[in-house]
Amino acid sequence: MHFLLITGFFPDEAQDDSLQFELDITGSEMNEKVAQLIESKPLDEVEPGELLLTLDQVTALENLLDVSFPKGLEYFMGTCATY
Known part of the structure; x- marks a missing residue:
């Protein structure tokens, strides 16, 4: 089973490539809704x-x-494994 994660970074990674925003999508129902949406x-x-x-x-x-x-950030959606 895995879940979705939203991360945000500044667009110019040469200036600062550190993580600026992180949001774990919680709950299987909400993960399904986000997967369907995106x-x-x-x-x-x-x-x-x-x-x-x-x-x-x-x-x-x-x-x-x-x-x-x-x-002002670029956002990414990724998958993470649950343990």
């Missing part, structure tokens, strides 16, 4: 790795998750 497929079909999110996807995630993402 990838249009079930969570168990989401490939490992990171996906650069578009501004529209970030806005949709803010609405779904009821979270304000800091402005």
